[in-house]
Amino acid sequence: MTTTSSRPQPATDPTWWRGAVIYQVYPRSFADGNGDGTGDLAGLRARLPYLRDLGVDAIWVTPWYRSPLADGGYDVADYRAIDPAFGTLEEAEALVGEALEHGIRTIVDIVPNHVSEQHAWFRAALAAGPGSPERARFWFRPGKGEHGELMPTQWVSDFQGSTWTRTTDPDGNPGEWYLHLFAPAQPDLNWSHPDVRAEFEDVLRFWLDRGVAGIRIDSAALLIKDDALPEYTEHPGPGEHPHVDRDEIHDVYRAWRALADAYPGTRILVGEVWLADRARFAQYLRPDEMHTAFNFDFMARPWQAKALRESIDMTLAAHGPVGAPATWVLSNHDVTRPVTRYGREDSSFAFARKRFGTPTDLELGHRRARAAALLTAALPGALYVYQGDELGLPEVEDLPLEVLQDPMHFRSLGVDPGRDGCRVPLPWSGSAAPFGFSPPGATRPPWLPQPACWADLTVERQSADPGSMLRLYRELLALRRTEPALGDGSLTWLETPDDVLAFARGDVVCVVNLGDDPADLPPHTDVLLTSGPLVAGRLPRDTAAWLRGPGGPLTPTP
Known part of the structure; x- marks a missing residue:
């Protein structure tokens, strides 16, 4: 530690x-x-x-x-x-x-x-009307078509759907359109201003x-x-x-x-x-x-x-x-x-x-x-x-539809x-929600529900489990800090079978087996850390190891 x-x-x-x-x-x-x-x-x-x-x-x-x-x-x-x-x-x-x-x-x-539609600039732009200095900070444009009913462009949002929303004038009539590469609540700023x-x-x-x-x-x-x-x-x-x-x-x-x-x-x-x-x-x-x-x-x-x-x-x-x-x-x-x-x-x-x-x-x-x-x-x-990645948390894929808040879900019409x-x-401690996310006696549940199976993934539980x-x-970040060869620098690839990656960082060697069969380890004097147990001195599938190199030149790839 x-x-x-x-x-x-x-x-x-x-x-x-x-x-x-x-x-x-x-x-x-x-x-x-x-x-x-x-x-x-x-x-x-x-x-x-x-x-x-x-x-x-x-x-x-x-x-x-x-x-x-x-x-x-x-x-x-x-x-x-x-x-x-x-x-x-x-x-x-x-x-x-x-x-x-x-x-x-x-x-x-x-x-x-972009900013929020609640940003003071955008509220002022809506109030000021077409042609105003306030609107020049954004991308307001008249629509195409006989009555301006068509969007200025057919650009597609990263959140799916269109990138333009039409405003309503103070008299209730449809007005100009404004650009938002993301959700309508996120009007794009004009960086030429x-x-x-x-x-x-x-x-x-x-x-x-x-x-x-x-x-x-x-x-x-x-x-x-x-x-x-x-x-x-x-x-x-x-x-x-x-x-x-x-x-x-x-x-x-x-x-x-x-x-x-x-x-x-x-x-x-x-x-x-x-x-x-x-x-x-x-x-x-x-x-x-x-x-x-x-x-x-x-x-x-x-x-x-x-x-x-x-x-x-x-x-x-x-x-x-x-x-x-x-x-x-x-x-x-x-x-x-x-x-x-x-x-x-x-x-x-x-x-x-x-x-x-x-x-x-x-x-x-x-x-x-x-x-x-x-x-x-x-x-x-x-x-x-x-x-949460350091806890191995999985994606929670069974959230109730009524709690979803991400605009990507709604803009995809519920497909995404x-x-x-x-x-x-995050789950911190205990055997039931909110798993220490909120203090004892909290009266409101977490804003998104945590799965019951996360009782096995809390910080408290994993801190006591050497294999978590x-x-x-914690071990790999501590080693990364103490090994001078890791962090910034360069690497040298080592010769390996096609489904294995191995490279040297100074005298530290990283090897990863992405194939189906166990792989031999490159030459080394010590095993510093593995992501899973070795089997008869070999690296199983989907497992990585950090090794201490032999101290001499290793065989690079051609």
């Missing part, structure tokens, strides 16, 4: 972000401090020792700002206020300081593409002034739109998509980087950049733009050696020329949890393929998720862990179960 005394002091390591372990907190579901069934800052502050002992370097907290919660807080009404469901600004400031005392930095989430750029630079200063160590940038490639609002073309060239990855977007992040660099210590920018083109992806990571961006390609790959190695090679090759470290992540608040995903016939991930009733072998998924934890933690760069299944409140997922995570 790690302690604060063994941890590097946050203020003294300018490269902390290059190999950091960053834990994603979805505050609504992490810990409930006041007993109202919703996770809050009081609960998070009380659980900081748990995160310290887990071995994380930083926490990324998803939006905690004032919000109607139409999209889990990603519809922000006021960036300078904490939503009352989570606490107060003073509590947020206290959290940042208390986390640092435990050696943990705080990264906040900024959503620059100087007010928008100035406002977000001020929001960044607001939080950096309060000591946060970084900014996670939501939907980072979507900000800039083509003013002409053209329809999609079948094969747009680089930078030619009407609202994704426009070249002008890099001016925004250069300005943000200059702002962040003006603060003492290293304050990082982390982008949520969903782009298949690795060269375009890498442009966001040039030395004067973001520090890192999420590597979603790896997370989307199936549990196959060839696919995973291809993703690793492609990722490292893209990051190399810009000098940025890669990031590795198995899930987040938008993604089917690994224990469930890896137990499916198709173990890859894509938003559009989520369906009710998909068969899952949870025993298989659990075994693979353990191996995947060792694999990702051994790769060069930074590691992200989504809350949405993302609520990976957002169920939680104990595995």
Whole structure:
């Protein structure tokens, strides 16, 4: 178990972000401090020792700002206020300081593409009417057709359905349309407007002034739109998509980087950049733009050696020329949890393929998720862990329909179960709900119901079980911290059968068997950690190991 005394002091390591372990907190579901069934800052502050002992370097907290919660807080009404469901600004400031005392930095989430329909700017825009300066901060347009009854474009929402909603004028007649790449409650901002750029630079200063160590940038490639609002073309060239990855977007992040660099210590920018083109992806990571961006390609790959190695090679090759470290992540608040995903016939991930009733072998998924934890933690760069993955929580796929809140479910007309299944409140202790998520005597149940079977997955139960997922995570993160070869750096692939991955990080070797048959271990002097027991000295299927190399040169792949 790690302690604060063994941890590097946050203020003294300018490269902390290059190999950091960053834990994603979805505050609504992490810990409930006041007993109202919703996770809050009081609960998070009380659980900081748990995160310290887990071995994380930083926490990324998803939006905690004032919000109607139409999209889990990603519809922000006021960036300078904490939503009352989570606490107060003073509590947020206290959290940042208390986390640092435990050696943990705080990264906040900024959503620059859109705001809530309850944001003061959007309310003013609706009241001001067509042609007003207030509407110029958004994308209001007259409709097409004889009476403006047709949407300005046929763009499709990431949440499925249309991207335009028509307003109603004060006289009751239909008015202009406004753009929302996500839900109607999330109107898109016009980043060609100087007010928008100035406002977000001020929001960044607001939080950096309060000591946060970084900014996670939501939907980072979507900000800039083509003013002409053209329809999609079948094969747009680089930078030619009407609202994704426009070249002008890099001016925004250069300005943000200059702002962040003006603060003492290293304050990082982390982008949520969903782009298949690795060269375009890498442009966001040039030395004067973001520090890192999420590597979603790896997370989307199936549990196959060839696919995973291809993703690793492609990722490292893209990051190399810009000098940025890669990031590795198995899930987040938008993604089917690994224990469930890896137990499916198709173990890859894509938003559009989520369906009710998909068969899952949870025993298989659990075994693979353990191996995947060792694999990702051994790769060069930074590691992200989504809350609950260290407990091996499965996706909750039998939530009652009446409790579902995710707009992706409703926008799909009920076909897609949405993302609520990976957002169920964490189980901490006890044998019945709320499993320590809320304090004793709480009168309201958790905002999403927890399965009864989670009694076996609580932090309390797993802390006492040497074979649990939680104990595995604690061990691997402690080893990752103490082994100089792990974290930032490079790797050397070793020669293996087709269904086995093996690479060296200095004198540490990671080997993963993705085949059906047991595999021989590469040359080694010691076994540091395994995701499951060896059988007669061999590595069983869907199992990973960290080894101490033999001290001499290992055989690389041709």
